[in-house]
Amino acid sequence: MPSAQVFLCLAVMLAAAAATAQAHLQCLDNPPERSLLGGQAEAGEVVHDLPGGFRAYVTGAASSSHAIVLASDVYGFEAPLLRTIADKVAEAGYFVVVPDFFNGDFYDTSKNISEWIKSHSPVKAAKDAKPLFAALKKEGKSIAVGGYCWGGKFGAGIAKTDDIKVVCLSHPSTVTAEDMKEVKCPIEILGAQNDTSTPPKLVYQFVNALRQRNGIPYFAKIFPGVAHGFACRYNTTDPFAVRTAEEALAYMLDWFNKYLK
Ligand SMILES: *[C@@H]1O[C@H](CO)[C@@H](O)[C@H](O)[C@H]1NC(C)=O
Ligand SMILES: *[C@@H]1O[C@H](CO)[C@@H](O)[C@H](O)[C@H]1NC(C)=O
Ligand SMILES: *[C@@H]1O[C@H](CO)[C@@H](O)[C@H](O)[C@H]1NC(C)=O
Numbered sequence: 612m613p614s615a616q617v618f619l620c621l622a623v624m625l626a627a628a629a630a631t632a633q634a635h636l637q638c639l640d641n642p643p644e645r646s647l648l649g650g651q652a653e654a655g656e657v658v659h660d661l662p663g664g665f666r667a668y669v670t671g672a673a674s675s676s677h678a679i680v681l682a683s684d685v686y687g688f689e690a691p692l693l694r695t696i697a698d699k700v701a702e703a704g705y706f707v708v709v710p711d712f713f714n715g716d717f718y719d720t721s722k723n724i725s726e727w728i729k730s731h732s733p734v735k736a737a738k739d740a741k742p743l744f745a746a747l748k749k750e751g752k753s754i755a756v757g758g759y760c761w762g763g764k765f766g767a768g769i770a771k772t773d774d775i776k777v778v779c780l781s782h783p784s785t786v787t788a789e790d791m792k793e794v795k796c797p798i799e800i801l802g803a804q805n806d807t808s809t810p811p812k813l814v815y816q817f818v819n820a821l822r823q824r825n826g827i828p829y830f831a832k833i834f835p836g837v838a839h840g841f842a843c844r845y846n847t848t849d850p851f852a853v854r855t856a857e858e859a860l861a862y863m864l865d866w867f868n869k870y871l872k
Contacts, residue, residue, distance in 0.1 A: 636724065637838055637839035638724075639718075640838070641840055641846065642686055643689070643844065647691040648689055648690075652691070654701065655669050655698060656668070656670075661708070662746035663739070665710045665740075667710040670701040671702075671706045672704065676751055677753055677754075677871050677872065678708060678747045678754045679708070679754070679755045679757060680709075680747075680755070680757070681697055682758040682763075682765040683760075684761050684843060685724070686717055689711075690843070692847070693843050696842075699860060700757070700867075703867075710740070712762075716730075716731070733768060733785070737765050740769070744775065748774065755776060755777045756775050756777075756778045757778075757779045759781045759842060760784045760808070760839070763780040763809075764783060766778045766779070766780050767786045767790040770796050773795065777797045777867055777870035778796055778798050779799040779800075779866050779867065782806055782809060783809050785808075786809065788819070794824075794827060795827070797866070798828075798829050799829070799831070800814055800831040801862060803834050803837045803838050803839055803841050804837065804838075805836075805837060805838035806839040808839045814831050814833060818831050837855050841855055841859065
């Protein structure tokens with residue numbers, strides 16, 4: 612029962628966080644500034660009628676034969692930095708979709724995260740997203756998934772199907788080495804030195820599991836001097852954080868270019 616596994620992982624994660632002196636979940640750090648949403652900065656638009664009933668931020672050429680689905684963290688698709696990333700990915704020639712996998716019920720700090728995650732399992736979401744991927748495929752698009760935190764677990768789930776060609780997980784949460792045994796497509800994992808959710812030693816376990824797979828291309832990198840969330844919830848006034856996030860995006864794009872084009 613995969614969803615039970617997720618809850619277990621999260622429980623372990625919560626327990627581990629609670630056990631440390633500075634107990635907090637890095638998954639919840641630096642929430643997006645929703646007030647900055649929309650306006651001229653956004654190249655794309657929000658659509659309400661994607662197959663499967665999804666609302667999404669879409670950007671880039673709809674006629675592209677390559678689609679990138681970006682799976683958000685717990686804060687959802689109403690995140691200015693995530694949309695900036697989507698626009699940059701679109702500039703590389705892709706059609707980019709950032710679905711609202713939470714049907715508007717994004718996590719916010721007034722909610723109890725363990726309660727919230729129970730009703731928003733990334734494993735279940737990956738199954739529920741089937742119609743969306745089927746529709747993109749029907750349009751003749753080959754698909755990549757870029758997942759962040761919650762979306763990393765989502766991406767690992769989709770990577771176990773034949774629906775996508777390539778996946779990139781940026782600072783994923785609740786992903787396990789077991790997941791790596793079932794991944795069917797080239798996988799890139801971008802971790803952070805200071806990530807307490809998916810620490811470097813867990814990334815090494817992913818690599819060890821992938822090394823034992825035959826013919827699944829993989830790449831992993833640990834970015835120094837940053838923590839969980841560094842790729843999509845970075846501090847925009849900290850030049851080092853901005854540079855590192857840009858570097859992570861470049862790695863993701865290179866990975867997609869290599870296996871999608
Ligand atoms: C959050 O929910 C869990 C599970 O229902 C509960 O055990 C915990 O006490 C709650 N935490 C807070 C801060 O309310
Ligand atoms: C990373 O961890 C080191 C050592 O614990 C700490 O000094 C540094 O401030 C942390 N940096 C970030 C970005 O979390
Ligand atoms: C963001 O970075 C700036 C410049 O380094 C720093 O002054 C500020 O405290 C940081 N903000 C947060 C929320 O960490």
